[in-house]
Amino acid sequence: MKKFNKKTKKIKHNVITTVIKLKADLIDTGYFYVQSVDYLREIAHYFTFMAMPGLVHIENNHNGLGKHQTYELMKLTIVVMDLIGEIIPVIHLKDYSNLDSIIEEQHGLLELVVKK
Numbered sequence: 001m002k003k004f005n006k007k008t009k010k011i012k013h014n015v016i017t018t019v020i021k022l023k024a025d026l027i028d029t030g031y032f033y034v035q036s037v038d039y040l041r042e043i044a045h046y047f048t049f050m051a052m053p054g055l056v057h058i059e060n061n062h063n064g065l066g067k068h069q070t071y072e073l074m075k076l077t078i079v080v081m082d083l084i085g086e087i088i089p090v091i092h093l094k095d096y097s098n099l100d101s102i103i104e105e106q107h108g109l110l111e112l113v114v115k116k
Contacts, residue, residue, distance in 0.1 A: 008044040012037050032096040036087070039106065043084075050113065072116055079109055 015037050019030040054065075054073075065073065083105050090096060 005044045005048055008037075008041045012041050029094060029096070032099060035099075036091060036096075039087075046113070076112060076116060079112060083109055 015034055019033060083102070086098075086102055086105070090099070090102065
């Protein structure tokens with residue numbers, strides 16, 4: 001988790017260099033790249049703030065998660081992994097045509113986190 005957080009921080013730090021390397025006619029692509037990097041950084045923050053309390057709890061030798069808690073956490077994990085699975089091809093293929101649906105799914109994930 002710390003490694004992922006560091007990597008996203010480095011990517012965000014180098015975003016200007018990457019955008020400058022893009023061709024001038026790809027202004028929209030630069031905008032979407034910056035937006036994607038911001039979302040990736042936010043995901044790293046969410047993971048840190050969601051997972052760290054659980055890890056600290058477990059490391060303090062408290063009882064582990066209950067069956068219901070484990071089930072709910074696994075459901076949340078599946079939703080997060082599905083979202084990441086949709087984001088990765090968008091970044092690799094640089095095809096931002098379905099960005100709106102990804103953003104909607106992100107909002108749904110955030111609502112699920114708040115509910116849980």
